[in-house]
Amino acid sequence: MTRPLQLPLYAKLSLILVSLICFAFIFCIGKDIITPVLMAFLFSVLLLPVFTFLNTKLKFPRYLAAILCVILFASFxxxxxxxxxxxxxxxANDFATIKKNANTFLVDIHKFIKDNFNISIGEQKKYIDTVTKDSVKNGNATIGSAIISISDLLLDCTIIPIYTFLFLLYKDHFILFLVKLISKENHAALKNILSQIKVSINNYIVSLILEMIVVSVLTSLGLWIIGVKYFILLGLITGILNLIPYIGITAAGIITILASLTGSAETSVIISILIVNLIVQLIDNNILVPLIINSKVEINAFVSIMGIIIGGSAAGISGMFLAIPLLAILKIIFDRIESLEPWGYLMGNHMPKRFIWRIRKVNPQN
Known part of the structure; x- marks a missing residue:
C-alpha cells in the first residue's frame, strides 16, 4: 500500500496559492462563459425538487419535466x-410633473448651497457644466459599453434557460461522472457533499426570495405611510435590487426619490424616503440577514464581504450574486476533506469563547 505524500507547510501553501491564482485567471478570462453556467447551475438546483416531483411522482419523461420546470421559472x-x-x-405619463418638480428641487438645492456654503448659483452651474462636458467626451465609450452590456444580457437570458434545462436533463449523467472520477472508498463522502450542496443552495436561494419579499413589503408599507405614489412598484424594485449587495439599495433609493417627484418636490418627502430606506436597511441587516441568510449559510462576515468584493471585481453584479453560494459550496467541500478542514473552519461562523495556549514544559534533563 502506498503511503500518501507528506509535504511541508510552505509547499502546501505554495500549491494552494498557485491553484487560487490559476482558478482566478481562468475565471477572469472566461467569465462570459462560466458565469451563465454557474447561474444555470444554481437555478437547476433550485428547480430540482419540482423536476423530481414531475419525473418520479407524475411519471413525466425527463425532457418534458425539465422543459416544464424551465417554463414555470421563466413565467415567474x-x-x-x-x-x-x-x-x-x-x-412615464407623469414625466412632465417629474421634470417640473425635479427643477424645483434643484433650485432649492442651489439656494441651500448658496446660503450655507457661500457658493453662488453661477459658480455651481459652471461646475456642473464642466462635469457635463467631461461626461459628454466619454459619451461614445459609455454608449458602446451600454450596448455591449445589453447584448450580453440578452444572450444570457437566452442561454441560461438552455443550460438550466440541460443540467436538469443530464443530472444523473453528471453525478455518474463524479462517481467514476472518485475512488469507491470516497463515494459516501461524495454523496454527503452533493446532498449538502443541494440543501445549502436551496436554503440560500429560498432565503433570498423570502428576504426580498419582506424588504418589498416593509418598503411599500413605509412609502404608503408617507404618501408616495407607486409605492407597490417602488417597494418591489427595492426588494429586487436589494439582492445586489451595496449597489442595489443605493440604486433603489435614487429611483424612489425620482419617482416621488410625481407628487411634489418637497424636501420633507425626500428626507422621509431616506428615513424609510434607512429603517428598512437596519431591519434587513440586523434582523433578516442574521436570522434568514446567515442561519442557512454558515459563512462569517469577513469571508462573505471579501468574496462579494472579489466576485464583483471579476464578474460584476453576477459575480457578486454568485459569491455567497460558491463560498458555501467550497466550505461544504473543505469541511468534508480532512486535509482542507482548517480552511473550512476559517470560512465558518464559529465563535469560540476563548482559546488558551496550552504548551507542555519539557524538562531538559529528560
Missing part, C-alpha cells in the same frame, strides 16, 4: 417584469 420572472414594465409605463 416574466410575470414580475411585465408588472414592473406596466407600472413604469404608467409612471
Amino acid at each position: 420572472i416574466v410575470g414580475i417584469l411585465l408588472f414592473i414594465s406596466y407600472e413604469v409605463t404608467d409612471m
Whole structure:
C-alpha cells in the first residue's frame, strides 16, 4: 500500500496559492462563459425538487419535466417584469410633473448651497457644466459599453434557460461522472457533499426570495405611510435590487426619490424616503440577514464581504450574486476533506469563547 505524500507547510501553501491564482485567471478570462453556467447551475438546483416531483411522482419523461420546470421559472420572472414594465409605463405619463418638480428641487438645492456654503448659483452651474462636458467626451465609450452590456444580457437570458434545462436533463449523467472520477472508498463522502450542496443552495436561494419579499413589503408599507405614489412598484424594485449587495439599495433609493417627484418636490418627502430606506436597511441587516441568510449559510462576515468584493471585481453584479453560494459550496467541500478542514473552519461562523495556549514544559534533563 502506498503511503500518501507528506509535504511541508510552505509547499502546501505554495500549491494552494498557485491553484487560487490559476482558478482566478481562468475565471477572469472566461467569465462570459462560466458565469451563465454557474447561474444555470444554481437555478437547476433550485428547480430540482419540482423536476423530481414531475419525473418520479407524475411519471413525466425527463425532457418534458425539465422543459416544464424551465417554463414555470421563466413565467415567474416574466410575470414580475411585465408588472414592473406596466407600472413604469404608467409612471412615464407623469414625466412632465417629474421634470417640473425635479427643477424645483434643484433650485432649492442651489439656494441651500448658496446660503450655507457661500457658493453662488453661477459658480455651481459652471461646475456642473464642466462635469457635463467631461461626461459628454466619454459619451461614445459609455454608449458602446451600454450596448455591449445589453447584448450580453440578452444572450444570457437566452442561454441560461438552455443550460438550466440541460443540467436538469443530464443530472444523473453528471453525478455518474463524479462517481467514476472518485475512488469507491470516497463515494459516501461524495454523496454527503452533493446532498449538502443541494440543501445549502436551496436554503440560500429560498432565503433570498423570502428576504426580498419582506424588504418589498416593509418598503411599500413605509412609502404608503408617507404618501408616495407607486409605492407597490417602488417597494418591489427595492426588494429586487436589494439582492445586489451595496449597489442595489443605493440604486433603489435614487429611483424612489425620482419617482416621488410625481407628487411634489418637497424636501420633507425626500428626507422621509431616506428615513424609510434607512429603517428598512437596519431591519434587513440586523434582523433578516442574521436570522434568514446567515442561519442557512454558515459563512462569517469577513469571508462573505471579501468574496462579494472579489466576485464583483471579476464578474460584476453576477459575480457578486454568485459569491455567497460558491463560498458555501467550497466550505461544504473543505469541511468534508480532512486535509482542507482548517480552511473550512476559517470560512465558518464559529465563535469560540476563548482559546488558551496550552504548551507542555519539557524538562531538559529528560
